[in-house]
Amino acid sequence: MDSGNFTWAIVATALVVFMAPGIAFFYGGMVRAKSVVSMMMLSFGAMGLVGVLWVLYGFGMASLTDTADGAFPGFQFAGNPFGEHFALAGYDSATLITATYGATFAVATTALISGAIADRARFGSWMIFAGIWATLVYFPVAGWVWGAGGWIYDLGEIFGFSAATIDYAGGTAVHINSAAAALALALVLGRRVGFAKGAHRPHNVPLTLLGVGILWFGWFGFNAGAEGTLGLLGPDNTNAGKIIVNTFVAAAAAILGWVSVEKMKDGKATSVGAGSGAIAGLVAITPACAALEPIWAIVLGLIAGAVCCLAIELKYKLGFDDSLDVVGLHGIGGFIGCWYLGFFANGTGLFMGGNHEQLVLQIVASVAVALYSFGIAYVVGMVIEKTIGFRVKNQDEVAGIDTAVHGEEAYALV
Numbered sequence: 001m002d003s004g005n006f007t008w009a010i011v012a013t014a015l016v017v018f019m020a021p022g023i024a025f026f027y028g029g030m031v032r033a034k035s036v037v038s039m040m041m042l043s044f045g046a047m048g049l050v051g052v053l054w055v056l057y058g059f060g061m062a063s064l065t066d067t068a069d070g071a072f073p074g075f076q077f078a079g080n081p082f083g084e085h086f087a088l089a090g091y092d093s094a095t096l097i098t099a100t101y102g103a104t105f106a107v108a109t110t111a112l113i114s115g116a117i118a119d120r121a122r123f124g125s126w127m128i129f130a131g132i133w134a135t136l137v138y139f140p141v142a143g144w145v146w147g148a149g150g151w152i153y154d155l156g157e158i159f160g161f162s163a164a165t166i167d168y169a170g171g172t173a174v175h176i177n178s179a180a181a182a183l184a185l186a187l188v189l190g191r192r193v194g195f196a197k198g199a200h201r202p203h204n205v206p207l208t209l210l211g212v213g214i215l216w217f218g219w220f221g222f223n224a225g226a227e228g229t230l231g232l233l234g235p236d237n238t239n240a241g242k243i244i245v246n247t248f249v250a251a252a253a254a255i256l257g258w259v260s261v262e263k264m265k266d267g268k269a270t271s272v273g274a275g276s277g278a279i280a281g282l283v284a285i286t287p288a289c290a291a292l293e294p295i296w297a298i299v300l301g302l303i304a305g306a307v308c309c310l311a312i313e314l315k316y317k318l319g320f321d322d323s324l325d326v327v328g329l330h331g332i333g334g335f336i337g338c339w340y341l342g343f344f345a346n347g348t349g350l351f352m353g354g355n356h357e358q359l360v361l362q363i364v365a366s367v368a369v370a371l372y373s374f375g376i377a378y379v380v381g382m383v384i385e386k387t388i389g390f391r392v393k394n395q396d397e398v399a400g401i402d403t404a405v406h407g408e409e410a411y412a413l414v
Helices: 003-017 019-030 036-062 093-117 123-146 155-159 171-189 205-229 240-266 271-285 294-311 314-318 326-344 357-387 394-399 401-406
Strands: none
Touching (some): 003 019, 003 093, 019 093, 036 401, 123 171, 171 326, 171 357, 205 271, 271 294, 326 357
16 A cells, blocks of 8 residues: 555545544534433444444454355455454555445444434343444445355346445445444334334434534445455555545435425425435445436435435325434435446446346345344344333423433533
């Protein structure tokens, strides 16, 4: 890794670290004033626990490589958590930075889940869930998607296709993965007291928009960081500019898509809607940022913003309480971004000189990750709920759980 890549690797890692507080602000502003400390602590708790677990053994579990003996591709479930990678001992600086960069993805993915259980989750139970889910789901899935030897990475070879699965920065591993787990926990914990459309409104819109700004800022490290951190820039930095412009313009277009649908549907374009639109566009472009021309990134953003604006209404029709629309933003947005590649990926998409193979790979990979994550999350969440309890008491939820769970108030006005 040359000095330029080395420096960018450090900067990109710091950018993605900043996304965890960004998630906390984004989510924190959308809950009630008496639950904002609890909401933000779910993100910071994930940062503490998952960050440590990644360094201890998560990096080892996600470090899959092609087998030297020509074994069937994609056979490995996970790397050895207590093998040569344990606690990152004895590695050079470039590998250690790469590992730390991976830790930031693990933290952000786990933190995203918490938005579905806002206002009603116990902190200790969440921490137990976060540790188990990261170990059983995120660490292996990261290896499946990005490890040369993971079954998603090798899916094209397994099927005998000329195309390969595309998930540049985490449409499956991050967004669909977290959204599926979020849906499972929303079902396990049940609906909030008084759950109904319009019953739970953001208590601090500027805080939410600050979170959006931080996330958008950090997303350039999230998407473009792999270029330098994992040594993918190449001699001419061919993908870096495309990734940067696509990350920017997809989010910008998604704002327009969201607020346009919101205006037609509800009569008003809201600031929270604009912020949510930006997030939807960023989610959708995450897997696709290196495989699209900018014009198709704009189209993707418009579609993601419009569809996700409609998708967040599903929870009221279907009766599940995904408090802060993790499923509607990260799940639907993630599927849109992954499947869009089947049609518009450069050279391999159905409409871009390719054939059906890319679409098949994108659908199989995304659906499989969603089913696996949902199943594990539901079982783990249900065991926690039936043993030590995952949800706070109703009276604490109504009163606000900051004082009951953490002994703090976000706004101590004298």
